[in-house]
Amino acid sequence: MFADYTWSELGSIFAMQGFAGLILFSVFVLMALGLAIIFGQMGVINMAHGEFMILGAYVTYLCSHIVENYVPSLFGVYFFGAMILAFFASAALGALVEWALIRHLYKRPLDTLLATWGLSLMLQQAYRSIFGAREVGVTLPDWLLGSVALTDTIEVPINGLFVMALTLVIAVAVYFLMFRSRMGMQTRAVVQNRVMAGAVGINTERVDRKTFALGCGIAGIAGSAFTMIGSTGPTAGQLYIVDTFLIVVFGGAASLLGTIASSFAISQAQSTMEFFLSGSMAKVLTLLTVVGILMLRPEGLFSLKIRR
Amino acid sequence: MTNNGRKTGLGSTRRGVILGAATAVALTAFSQFGVGKAHADDANTTGLAVTADTVKVGILHSVTGTMAISETGSVQAEKLAIEQINAMGGVLGRKIEFVQEDGASDWPTFAEKAKKLLVQDKVAAVFGCWTSASRKAVLPVFEQYNGMLYYPTFYEGLEESPNVIYTGQEATQQILAGIDWVVKEKGAKSFYLLGSDYIWPRTSNKIARKHIEKLGLSVVGEEYYPLGHTQFNSVINKIKLKKPDVIYAIVVGGSNVAFYKQLKAAGIDMTKEKPVLMTISVTEDEILGIGGENIAGAYATMKYFQSLDNDNNKAFVEAFKAKYGDEIVIGDVTQAAYLGPWLWKAAVEKAGSFDIDKIKAASPGIELTTAPEGYVKIHENHHLWSKTRVGHAKADGQYEVVYETKDLMEPNPFPEGYQ
Numbered sequence: 001m002f003a004d005y006t007w008s009e010l011g012s013i014f015a016m017q018g019f020a021g022l023i024l025f026s027v028f029v030l031m032a033l034g035l036a037i038i039f040g041q042m043g044v045i046n047m048a049h050g051e052f053m054i055l056g057a058y059v060t061y062l063c064s065h066i067v068e069n070y071v072p073s074l075f076g077v078y079f080f081g082a083m084i085l086a087f088f089a090s091a092a093l094g095a096l097v098e099w100a101l102i103r104h105l106y107k108r109p110l111d112t113l114l115a116t117w118g119l120s121l122m123l124q125q126a127y128r129s130i131f132g133a134r135e136v137g138v139t140l141p142d143w144l145l146g147s148v149a150l151t152d153t154i155e156v157p158i159n160g161l162f163v164m165a166l167t168l169v170i171a172v173a174v175y176f177l178m179f180r181s182r183m184g185m186q187t188r189a190v191v192q193n194r195v196m197a198g199a200v201g202i203n204t205e206r207v208d209r210k211t212f213a214l215g216c217g218i219a220g221i222a223g224s225a226f227t228m229i230g231s232t233g234p235t236a237g238q239l240y241i242v243d244t245f246l247i248v249v250f251g252g253a254a255s256l257l258g259t260i261a262s263s264f265a266i267s268q269a270q271s272t273m274e275f276f277l278s279g280s281m282a283k284v285l286t287l288l289t290v291v292g293i294l295m296l297r298p299e300g301l302f303s304l305k306i307r308r
Numbered sequence: 309m310t311n312n313g314r315k316t317g318l319g320s321t322r323r324g325v326i327l328g329a330a331t332a333v334a335l336t337a338f339s340q341f342g343v344g345k346a347h348a349d350d351a352n353t354t355g356l357a358v359t360a361d362t363v364k365v366g367i368l369h370s371v372t373g374t375m376a377i378s379e380t381g382s383v384q385a386e387k388l389a390i391e392q393i394n395a396m397g398g399v400l401g402r403k404i405e406f407v408q409e410d411g412a413s414d415w416p417t418f419a420e421k422a423k424k425l426l427v428q429d430k431v432a433a434v435f436g437c438w439t440s441a442s443r444k445a446v447l448p449v450f451e452q453y454n455g456m457l458y459y460p461t462f463y464e465g466l467e468e469s470p471n472v473i474y475t476g477q478e479a480t481q482q483i484l485a486g487i488d489w490v491v492k493e494k495g496a497k498s499f500y501l502l503g504s505d506y507i508w509p510r511t512s513n514k515i516a517r518k519h520i521e522k523l524g525l526s527v528v529g530e531e532y533y534p535l536g537h538t539q540f541n542s543v544i545n546k547i548k549l550k551k552p553d554v555i556y557a558i559v560v561g562g563s564n565v566a567f568y569k570q571l572k573a574a575g576i577d578m579t580k581e582k583p584v585l586m587t588i589s590v591t592e593d594e595i596l597g598i599g600g601e602n603i604a605g606a607y608a609t610m611k612y613f614q615s616l617d618n619d620n621n622k623a624f625v626e627a628f629k630a631k632y633g634d635e636i637v638i639g640d641v642t643q644a645a646y647l648g649p650w651l652w653k654a655a656v657e658k659a660g661s662f663d664i665d666k667i668k669a670a671s672p673g674i675e676l677t678t679a680p681e682g683y684v685k686i687h688e689n690h691h692l693w694s695k696t697r698v699g700h701a702k703a704d705g706q707y708e709v710v711y712e713t714k715d716l717m718e719p720n721p722f723p724e725g726y727q
Binding site for chain 1: 371372373374376377379380505530531532533534536537538539541542543544545546548549561562563564565566569570572573574575593594595596597598599600601
């Protein structure tokens with residue numbers, strides 16, 4: 001396969017391939033973090049995770065449309081504002097959903113699967129009615145398009161670098177929120193023992209709502225960022241949901257670190273295999289490996305040691 | 309013809325007596341539409357939903373679910389055609405009424421709804437389906453209950469049914485001329501074939517590969533990605549390594565958007581001389597989602613582009629925009645869907661009857677000179693003779709037509725030497 005190429009050509013291809021793997025890693029972390037909080041910490045099987053992402057994407061679309069038409073001078077930076085709005089829109093919807101639907105189901109985690117599946121269908125149809133069945137195009141500022149040439153032969157996509165930076169910021173923020181703040185401490189307390197947490201004076205309902213909203217908000221940011229690399233349509237959320245669950249389950253549902261580790265493992269495996277094999281085969285092998293490992297370690301890569 | 313007239317005259321008298329016995333209002337209505345009524349028996353011997361002044365047809369597409377993105381345009385085009393035909397006086401003097409059913413992007417649902425349209429509504433024709441999977445699901449229903457389906461999408465071929473008129477191009481029509489053009493005009497020597505992983509891209513690429521190899525040129529890579537795949541960075545690196553002259557892409561759906569955005573982000577500039585990107589899966593409809601700036605410079609081979617410069621098309625685009633708004637775009641399949649009701653009308657009028665068997669017999673040889681794509685004609689194999697064109701994508705989301713075949717391309721759903 002490589003006989004016809006010089007070493008420098010091969011070197012640059014492998015460097016670019018390394019970046020491709022890292023970008024995929026960031027994308028995976030970004031889409032899985034929100035779910036890791038909701039599914040991993042709260043035990044809610046949120047099948048509508050993809051639709052919360054797409055809400056973020058649609059908010060970005062609206063922002064791009066409005067800014068382009070009314071305040072074109074701000075077009076270069078609108079994306080940051082759009083991401084923040086996407087966070088709040090998805091978080092607000094998340095809080096509403098938690099209040100109306102999820103809080104009645106904490107004792108029946110399997111039913112959350114059905115309820116959120118229904119919710120995802122409703123949201124899809126709502127998007128279709130509001131924004132039309134066709135995909136919408138999100139116009140991006142010019143500086144986000146194209147690639148940076150590191151050397152003559154190594155080119156790295158700017159939107160990929162942007163996603164990497166964003167993932168880093170969000171992962172750090174989530175770390176501080178979950179492990180260094182009062183809210184995080186309360187969340188973890190509720191996760192570990194709901195009754196006891198209530199007994200020591202934590203308002204568990206409030207914590208639940210905030211945690212769910214946070215997870216949805218992060219999904220909104222992810223959706224907003226993915227307008228750079230993917231499609232925005234009523235059913236686009238479905239493209240992400242399988243991979244997202246795969247990552248969270250493989251990493252060990254209760255562990256945020258596990259989510260990051262499993263994103264890394266799956267993204268590297270997939271991007272390397274995609275390079276050497278065909279796309280469909282790479283996917284098959286990745287899934288087979290994950291299934292194999294889960295058979296040996298049903299708890300996922302990282303599991304909390306708790307007494308059952 | 310005279311013979312027919314006499315026979316139906318008798319029939320109408322008989323029915324007239326029955327109706328006259330009913331009410332005076334009905335009698336007035338009858339005499340008013342007496343001419344239309346005169347053909348009722350002969351034009352409809354199999355109990356289709358045809359009355360003195362109306363005929364019922366079915367529209368069967370997905371308006372919910374993942375395929376709604378693609379099928380919306382077809383529904384709009386079919387409704388427009390029906391409206392225009394009615395404004396011209398209908399078919400054999402009867403106004404067309406349509407029953408719309410939703411296939412919901414689910415193939416068994418398509419089959420169920422097709423059966424409902426044929427058995428319960430007794431429609432005279434159905435305009436519908438989009439994916440090959442949905443067509444394959446309804447095909448046995450149409451053959452069993454003897455219905456007529458007008459199918460709009462360009463597809464992989466390898467099918468021919470007396471109960472279906474294929475108004476889109478089959479694979480050889482779409483592919484061969486495009487490859488010939490890129491070889492001749494762009495001096496292409498090597499190709500990288502890429503597609504979503506299902507029957508249409510695989511069959512199409514098989515045909516493309518055979519044709520490329522027949523020309524003595526090389527295919528340096530061929531790859532398929534699962535439907536809905538959104539990460540193309542690895543394959544883009546592979547393409548960079550192989551340096552093909554032409555990237556031949558048949559990626560569909562949401563993957564399409566991801567593919568073109570990432571291709572552009574990876575620094576593959578399609579506006580430059582090489583590599584040429586050629587696709588058969590991106591119409592103006594898809595560009596809405598991809599964004600014109602992300603695909604500008606690519607070439608597409610289709611039979612229709614919205615920018616086609618002829619009087620039929622200008623009138624069509626104007627009518628379409630008047631009905632659905634100025635922002636709307638029209639892709640290849642939308643135009644093919646628009647042909648359906650017109651081809652059916654022509655067949656009914658040629659046969660002088662709504663009977664399915666007579667339409668089947670009358671269809672081959674039917675010409676349409678008013679088609680937006682220009683002149684088309686139905687082949688013996690129920691596909692259309694049509695020209696193939698190459699369009700050059702511009703940043704505003706439209707294609708500029710840079711080439712069209714001199715002659716109509718013959719449809720050849722079972723191409724020998726390409727399987």
